[in-house]
Amino acid sequence: MIIAVTNTKGGVGKTTTAVNLAAMLANRNRRTLLIDLDPQAHATRCFLPYTENDQPVELERDVCDLIMDKPSLAARAIMHTETPNLDIVPATDRLTETAELLSTRIRREERLTRALEPIVDGYRDIIIDCPPVLGILAYNAFVAANLLLVPVQPGVGAINGLDTLIEAAGELREEDNVSYRLFWTMFNVRTTRTNAIVEELLEDHQRHVLKSVVSKSESLNQANLAGIPITQYASTSRGAQEYHALCDELLTVKVR
Ligand SMILES: Nc1ncnc2c1ncn2[C@@H]1O[C@H](COP(=O)(O)OP(=O)(O)OP(=O)(O)O)[C@@H](O)[C@H]1O
Numbered sequence: 001m002i003i004a005v006t007n008t009k010g011g012v013g014k015t016t017t018a019v020n021l022a023a024m025l026a027n028r029n030r031r032t033l034l035i036d037l038d039p040q041a042h043a044t045r046c047f048l049p050y051t052e053n054d055q056p057v058e059l060e061r062d063v064c065d066l067i068m069d070k071p072s073l074a075a076r077a078i079m080h081t082e083t084p085n086l087d088i089v090p091a092t093d094r095l096t097e098t099a100e101l102l103s104t105r106i107r108r109e110e111r112l113t114r115a116l117e118p119i120v121d122g123y124r125d126i127i128i129d130c131p132p133v134l135g136i137l138a139y140n141a142f143v144a145a146n147l148l149l150v151p152v153q154p155g156v157g158a159i160n161g162l163d164t165l166i167e168a169a170g171e172l173r174e175e176d177n178v179s180y181r182l183f184w185t186m187f188n189v190r191t192t193r194t195n196a197i198v199e200e201l202l203e204d205h206q207r208h209v210l211k212s213v214v215s216k217s218e219s220l221n222q223a224n225l226a227g228i229p230i231t232q233y234a235s236t237s238r239g240a241q242e243y244h245a246l247c248d249e250l251l252t253v254k255v256r
């Protein structure tokens, strides 16, 4: 399965989801590739060492090479992680410039798809962490993925931009029914009124809302701060259990 974790809203848990799903799938003996498509490189930080002054270690290649090189060279951008079965294509802040450069290229939305062609058979799952912007990088992820996974955080503007996102994916893929799933994250059972409002907003998307919910949890936040997947940071915590359940449910989704 190729899953793009996406939402045009920032800070809703995309990277947390991408990192934890990737680690969990790998732990289940599924060869998994995590592609960091965000210049903020937060997912990369969880798997590659950073120096004391918070700079990434010198990377010979990164996701920019994956997108810009000939597809036959794409595999060179893949790095192994310390997690068995998990590889990563890291991001660096160079990606902002690459996105601009990409905008002038022909078939610019298909570059990731073409880069993955020689790689895809080596992996059971590929997880793409998207930036919080509807731009050329996200478009590349939408074309490459066979499922869009959208974390929704209850609160003001929870689903702002959602219809635009799904419409854009449909246009790019030339499909009327894009495969996407929404799920609630940073959920707080106590904010019943807010939850009810968001649930109402999601009514149009009801068929696409997963049953699994990820609660607001201090252990997930701490794991993120430490830059470690929750499976390693607190393997029995509620956050870990809820992401495992989300992972189980995702594996039942039929994709084209
Ligand atoms: N379930 C959760 N409970 C508590 N805190 C969470 C949870 N999920 C994510 N967070 C925290 O919320 C913040 C944003 O999460 P994350 O980086 O995953 O979001 P994002 O959508 O990738 O952000 P961006 O749009 O900047 O890429 C982080 O500080 C993270 O630790």
Ligand SMILES: [Mg+2]
Pocket (backbone or CB within 6 Å): 014, 015, 016, 038, 042, 129, 130
């Ligand atoms: Mg992120």
